[in-house]
Amino acid sequence: xxRGFSPAGLALFTRRRGRTKLYRKGFTLIELxxxxxxxxxxxxxxxxxYRGFIEExxxxxxxxxxxxxxxxxxxxxxxxxxxxxxxxxxxxxxxxDPWGNPYHYVNISEDAKRGASHQNARWDRNQRPINTxxxxxxxxxxxxxxxxxxxxxxxxxxxxxxxxxxVGLGKELDDLYGKPRPWKHSTDDTxxxxxxxxxxxxxxxxxxxxxx
Numbered sequence: 001x002x003r004g005f006s007p008a009g010l011a012l013f014t015r016r017r018g019r020t021k022l023y024r025k026g027f028t029l030i031e032l033x034x035x036x037x038x039x040x041x042x043x044x045x046x047x048x049x050y051r052g053f054i055e056e057x058x059x060x061x062x063x064x065x066x067x068x069x070x071x072x073x074x075x076x077x078x079x080x081x082x083x084x085x086x087x088x089x090x091x092x093x094x095x096x097d098p099w100g101n102p103y104h105y106v107n108i109s110e111d112a113k114r115g116a117s118h119q120n121a122r123w124d125r126n127q128r129p130i131n132t133x134x135x136x137x138x139x140x141x142x143x144x145x146x147x148x149x150x151x152x153x154x155x156x157x158x159x160x161x162x163x164x165x166x167v168g169l170g171k172e173l174d175d176l177y178g179k180p181r182p183w184k185h186s187t188d189d190t191x192x193x194x195x196x197x198x199x200x201x202x203x204x205x206x207x208x209x210x211x212x
Contacts, residue, residue, distance in 0.1 A: 058098035
């Protein structure tokens with residue numbers, strides 16, 4: 001006579017088989033940890049790219065603001081025969097950059113009347129002026145700046161230079177020195193690198209081509 005399961009034994013066997021199938025359908029602890037690590041890594045990468053995108057957007061907005069301010073400054077000069085002493089004369093004194101800090105403006109001719117230790121006009125790495133008539137910039141993401149564009153706190157500044165031929169990051173401006181340049185201040189006697197005269201018009205001491 002074949003021996004079978006009692007009703008109670010059959011029920012217990014069925015429950016155990018059901019649990020075994022359920023366990024096999026789920027994740028082990030190691031698998032869950034791996035999945036969590038992958039998600040965490042992807043989230044970190046995404047955050048870095050997102051933060052970089054936000055900073056790039058802010059820099060673009062600062063460049064646009066500086067172009068707009070420069071146009072107002074030039075219009076003021078045309079209407080009044082002089083450059084403004086500050087941005088308040090344009091009604092733009094309260095204007096903040098994308099990082100929540102005020103824009104900076106220096107009337108170079110007025111600045112030159114101060115003692116050397118109190119002058120705020122910007123310099124390049126050779127301690128030469130980067131503009132003829134006025135400086136205009138944002139202190140950038142760190143909210144700090146130094147007089148020379150080569151300095152650490154000037155690297156993220158958004159700077160108008162070369163009488164408007166350049167508007168962008170301080171580090172990008174500084175990287176252009178040692179290369180053929182479309183503009184040089186009248187006091188800049190630093191030699192051009194070899195081949196500087198082979199790039200056509202716009203080199204040397206001629207007027208810059210102001211970007212729109």
